[in-house]
Amino acid sequence: MSSVTNIFLTANKSVSQWQSDNLLQIIDDDIYIYLDDNDLFPLQSIQKAGRSIEKMGVKNAHLQGDSWKADSQWAFALGFTCVDKLTNIEFNGDEDVVSKLNDKLAVYAWSRDLTNQTPSQLTPLLLAEKAQKYITTQAPEYVKTHVISGEALSEQGWTGVYNVGKGSVNPPCIIEIDYNPTGDDQAAVTACLVGKGITFDSGGYSLKSNEGMFHMKCDMGGAAVVAGALALAIRQGLKSRVKLILCCAENMVSNNAYKLGDILTYKNGVTCEVANTDAEGRIVLADGLLMASENSPTLIIDAATLTGAAVAATGGDYTALFSLDQQAADQAKKAATSENEPLWQLPLAKWHQDKCPSAFANTANSRPIPGGGPGGASNAAGFLSRFVDGKGWLHFDLAAAYNGSANAQWGAGATGLSIATIANLLLSQ
Structure with a gap:
């Protein structure tokens, strides 16, 4: 995969066949996190998705699309970040949202x-x-x-x-x-x-x-x-x-x-x-x-x-x-x-x-x-x-x-x- 991977969050199945019910769905070099509308613990599912994506070898994650909110981006960050990858995320949204998330990520990374x-x-x-x-x-x-x-x-x-x-x-x-x-x-x-x-x-x-x-x-x-x-x-x-x-x-x-x-x-x-x-x-x-x-x-x-x-x-x-x-x-x-x-x-x-x-x-x-x-x-x-x-x-x-x-x-x-x-x-x- 490329050094920066685009990550999308969606409630719509983007693929068919064997990937259709997977939490993670891969199209070309992009990764989609598919959340079922009936998911009782969506933030936990997003965090688990972040952990799985990091284990795929993704070095830097760029969160893309309109579905990402501040809380869902942070849940992804908690799952994706780890030793030697504590700040390897590009957040999504307006300037204020991105600034607050970057501040939070920097402090958590230091701690x-x-x-x-x-x-x-x-x-x-x-x-x-x-x-x-x-x-x-x-x-x-x-x-x-x-x-x-x-x-x-x-x-x-x-x-x-x-x-x-x-x-x-x-x-x-x-x-x-x-x-x-x-x-x-x-x-x-x-x-x-x-x-x-x-x-x-x-x-x-x-x-x-x-x-x-x-x-x-x-x-x-x-x-x-x-x-x-x-x-x-x-x-x-x-x-x-x-x-x-x-x-x-x-x-x-x-x-x-x-x-x-x-x-x-x-x-x-x-x-x-x-x-x-x-x-x-x-x-x-x-x-x-x-x-x-x-x-x-x-x-x-x-x-x-x-x-x-x-x-x-x-x-x-x-x-x-x-x-x-x-x-x-x-x-x-x-x-x-x-x-x-x-x-x-x-x-x-x-x-x-x-x-x-x-x-x-x-x-x-x-x-x-x-x-x-x-x-x-x-x-x-x-x-x-x-x-x-x-x-x-x-x-x-x-x-x-x-x-x-x-x-x-x-x-x-x-x-x-x-x-x-x-x-x-x-x-x-």
Whole structure:
């Protein structure tokens, strides 16, 4: 096929005989996606078509014809794009539609590529640096950053990030990126985004298996998603002040690594016994949530590839949503629906805080059984809820953030799912 292939979307059968009922129909060098009027999930079918077309060896897709709408073009883009082809699409429509789709594609490509990088390419401080550079590029005059790394984390009381990352030769860090387009240094912070940035997760002394560790370069996917969400919101005209907080560390085994039975004391006085060093995401996010809460924003969103339990509950097809504020959760679900991103709310109540008990501290970070036991995703969210007021707080457990291998809808690697949903929430504040 040529280097650029024209892709048409149609409800009319363009061919006969053996191709007549196929989702994909080929005429000369053009490809037609045939959608039956009775298709109950047309966007999903278009995404699957995009995946199939990429596997044919198409290098660049040019969407042609009048049938393409913004949502159908984006569905195609999600299926077609993959490693080394993250931006290889020419969109269709008026200038405004094409511009918005190109902005969205560029941000998702950056976030997905960041998540796909190897642990040697992306150490904690490099993750912070790349996020800072990308956000600053969006609006250089409105961005300020502050980084706390290494021993300074311990000295300033950021015990979670410090302890999870102290076993690595690559020092941990927290970066705070302040986007303030108001021109007023005293302006209220309307929202804070907190991202889990574990650039590699060995599991620590609760060591993962080879299979479980193989894809753990993706464990900073939460940081990539919230950074991408802020970048997209800025491109879409964000006018309010937002802070992005990334909690970055490598969870490694060494003579200096944190250990089972250690007790951590957080800035708010909560003590935590380490029952599982592989439940490190919630340990670092606690610091990020405390830092976010210091700003008294109306909205706090954290995002993390946090629990296998969320993947088991959703099949890896949805982002799992948790909140103690049902109004905020309903807003998130509405935003996800408008962006055509799968989001599913799972149970969370105040009493989930007590689901990881400790005889020696206020709480443990997990339960010392595989997967944290029943309700593991809710229990993790319950742990996090100790570090926020609860009102206006949303926890995104990114169960659909990464695929170890390609499937019918996605290429292998990061998906970027929930970037648009979170950006939508920022713009609605």
